[in-house]
Amino acid sequence: MNGGEQVVNVIGLGYIGLPTALMLASHGIEVTGTDCNEELVGTLKAGKTTFKEKGLEELFADAVKAGIRFTTEIETADTYIVSVQTPYDKFSKKVDPAAVVSAVRDVLKAAPEGATVVIEATISPGTIDRSVRPVPKEAGREDIRRVHAPERIIPGNMVYELLHNNRTIGADDRAVGERVKELYASFCEGEIVVTDIRTAEMTKVVENTFRAVNIAFANELAKICRHEGMDVYEIIRICNMHPRVNILQPGPGVGGHCISVDPWFLVGDYPSLAKVIDEAMKTNDGMPDFVLNRIHEIMKENGLTDVGRVGLYGLTYKENVDDMRESPPLQLLASQERHLAAPLLTYDPYITEDIVPNQVHDLDAFLDACDMVVVMVKHDEIRENAEKLRGKVVLDCHNILDLPGVYHI
Numbered sequence: 001m002n003g004g005e006q007v008v009n010v011i012g013l014g015y016i017g018l019p020t021a022l023m024l025a026s027h028g029i030e031v032t033g034t035d036c037n038e039e040l041v042g043t044l045k046a047g048k049t050t051f052k053e054k055g056l057e058e059l060f061a062d063a064v065k066a067g068i069r070f071t072t073e074i075e076t077a078d079t080y081i082v083s084v085q086t087p088y089d090k091f092s093k094k095v096d097p098a099a100v101v102s103a104v105r106d107v108l109k110a111a112p113e114g115a116t117v118v119i120e121a122t123i124s125p126g127t128i129d130r131s132v133r134p135v136p137k138e139a140g141r142e143d144i145r146r147v148h149a150p151e152r153i154i155p156g157n158m159v160y161e162l163l164h165n166n167r168t169i170g171a172d173d174r175a176v177g178e179r180v181k182e183l184y185a186s187f188c189e190g191e192i193v194v195t196d197i198r199t200a201e202m203t204k205v206v207e208n209t210f211r212a213v214n215i216a217f218a219n220e221l222a223k224i225c226r227h228e229g230m231d232v233y234e235i236i237r238i239c240n241m242h243p244r245v246n247i248l249q250p251g252p253g254v255g256g257h258c259i260s261v262d263p264w265f266l267v268g269d270y271p272s273l274a275k276v277i278d279e280a281m282k283t284n285d286g287m288p289d290f291v292l293n294r295i296h297e298i299m300k301e302n303g304l305t306d307v308g309r310v311g312l313y314g315l316t317y318k319e320n321v322d323d324m325r326e327s328p329p330l331q332l333l334a335s336q337e338r339h340l341a342a343p344l345l346t347y348d349p350y351i352t353e354d355i356v357p358n359q360v361h362d363l364d365a366f367l368d369a370c371d372m373v374v375v376m377v378k379h380d381e382i383r384e385n386a387e388k389l390r391g392k393v394v395l396d397c398h399n400i401l402d403l404p405g406v407y408h409i
């Protein structure tokens with residue numbers, strides 16, 4: 001039997017919890033998925049997925065066939081996987097572990113003796129010691145085992161990455177860590193490293209911080225090159241031919257719930273030590289405003305005066321997903337609103353509901369209404385429709401279009 005015959009309850013069925021629950025179930029593990037959001041549970045029970053992701057529908061069908069159940073209740077299980085949200089306080093930049101703590105409290109009411117609680121949610125280093133460890137202690141449940149197994153999957157390629165990425169399991173007790181490793185090994189073909197909890201917490205945040213700092217470096221280079229009238233993409237391309245250089249790409253900002261958030265945990269906890277990280281995060285956070293300035297400059301250069309005929313192509317935080325968390329286009333629109341300016345037109349093939357004012361739901365109608373188009377996201381659809389942009393003033397924030405006269409950040 002795989003997974004050591006463990007019965008699993010996954011708590012929090014969002015971007016991470018849902019695919020994880022489905023993956024376990026479709027690999028022969030008995031799984032219940034729990035979420036406090038009744039509407040979300042209702043949708044899953046009705047046989048529908050709650051967000052778009054490559055391969056998710058098929059995985060969902062397999063898991064349903066294998067008998068996965070969805071409920072708003074926490075159930076009796078050997079292992080609980082907690083994948084609830086961990087927002088950070090925008091002012092103090094510290095992680096807010098309230099949802100994790102509350103989930104662990106609820107788990108204690110249903111957990112049999114010796115059950116294991118695996119925290120998958122991203123937390124700042126030390127959160128388990130500070131906020132999670134005291135919960136079973138205060139409840140007189142020191143039999144409960146704690147594990148941190150931070151997720152590593154990337155939206156847009158989650159199903160593949162769940163199967164193939166290496167993973168980290170942090171546990172107080174090696175044997176417990178090995179048992180959780182066995183559970184994840186039921187589907188994970190990558191290497192699974194067992195370490196202690198604090199190390200696992202730190203590695204997760206460091207991985208995302210590494211990427212954030214690298215993107216900030218690329219964004220800073222873009223600004224330097226703009227000042228010098230040089231092509232940042234060509235410079236990065238040539239630099240990356242060096243065997244030990246790997247610079248990421250500049251862009252209109254950093255979105256998502258990870259790279260734009262996790263590094264702030266280190267700044268919040270170590271404000272006098274995390275200097276490079278602090279500056280990098282400020283650089284990335286400043287990019288939507290930088291793009292707004294570029295729009296203004298380019299409008300002036302082309303004699304365009306009507307903001308109502310400038311459109312943002314793409315609203316999501318990254319390409320080919322429907323996820324808008326911390327999305328740079330939304331940050332840009334918020335900044336524009338703060339300047340009391342009329343909102344720009346917007347269009348995104350992945351966003352069918354009305355999210356912002358002046359949103360157009362048809363590409364041709366959007367392009368007809370625009371004199372200037374700003375490419376905010378690297379959706380494949382934009383590359384495929386490149387010809388339709390010919391003749392317009394275009395600011396391509398991702399360097400994906402091969403058209404004459406295109407502007408860059």
Ligand code: SAJ
Pocket residue numbers: 122151152153154155207208211215248249250251252253254255256257258259260317318319
């Ligand atoms: N971005 C750039 N330039 C680049 C790459 C990305 O500006 O060269 C921007 C993207 O447009 C996007 C943001 O950064 O707005 C983040 O996108 P991403 O694709 O780099 O990463 P996420 O946030 O979708 O997922 C990350 C991944 N972490 C790492 O690659 C270290 C993923 O593996 C993690 O599981 C995820 O964070 C998480 O949940 O922590």
